[in-house]
Amino acid sequence: MNDLERESRKVEETIAKRIRSLRLEQNWTLEKLAEVTGLSKSYLSQIENHEKIPTISTLTKIAYALGENVQSFWNTEEDGKEKSKLTIVRAGERRSILHPGAASGYSYESVTYKKPDRLMDAYIVTLDSEVSKGPLMHEGQELVFMLEGRKEFIYDGQSHIVEAGDCLYFESDRPHQGRSLDGRPARFLAVFLNPRRLDEFGG
Structure with a gap:
């Protein structure tokens, strides 16, 4: 296991523990979380027990249901201790969330984890x-x-076929999916807006 795989494993374990902790803080049963997210109780149990690695889309559903920012699942206590008007994540500071092959062929690098009061979550995604x-x-x-x-x-x-330089903006509550073409990986910046966080900050 290389350093990237070890770091990814650590983050995945942190996510599993954090989801369980947030659910219990709200006195929610797995049944309640399943009802709100539309995910099955057994699948949620597997996530909390680190038996299944969820996609970012699934994590987003869980985060929004719990009234949290999705990146709070893997932020450490040191991340964003001081709320700042400006944060910079250098190229070498991106945080690998899910490694290649972990979730439907996607890998994610967080580029917004340093700002705790953010309204958006952004990732460099490789498909x-x-x-x-x-x-x-x-x-x-x-x-x-x-x-x-x-x-x-x-x-x-x-x-829709898109390539380098193209930009998509869409409502996420409609069915959507993607696949790379030409036998080569596709890389893109993905930015998610959480409407519950927008309401929280008076948007």
């Missing part, structure tokens, strides 16, 4: 697999800016 599980649905809005490669994006049953 290695030509097959994407889905479709995905969650609250909020999403922006995708293509950095490298080509991708088929299926939104609400309609197919």
Whole structure:
């Protein structure tokens, strides 16, 4: 196991513990969380016991249900201790959340984890697999800016081909999924807006 795999494993364990902790803080049963998120009780139990690695879309559903920012699942106590008007995440400081192959061929690098009171969550995403599980649905809005490669994006049953330089902006509560094309990975910036956080900060 290399350093990246060890770090990813550590983050995944932190996510599992954090979800359980937040659920118990609200005195929610697994049944309650399943009802609110639309996910099965057994699947949520597997996530909390680190038997299943959820996608970012699934984590977003859980976070919004619990009234949390999705990146609070893996932030440490040292992250964002002081609320700042400006934070900078250098290229070498990106935090790997899910390693390649962990969730439908996607890997995620967080670029906004340093700001605790953020309204948006942003990631550099690499789509290695030509097959994407889905479709995905969650609250909020999403922006995708293509950095490298080509991708088929299926939104609400309609197919769209996008490539480097193209930008997508859409409501996330409609079925959506994607797959890389040409046998090459696709890289893109994905930005998620959490409407519950927007309400919390008076947006």
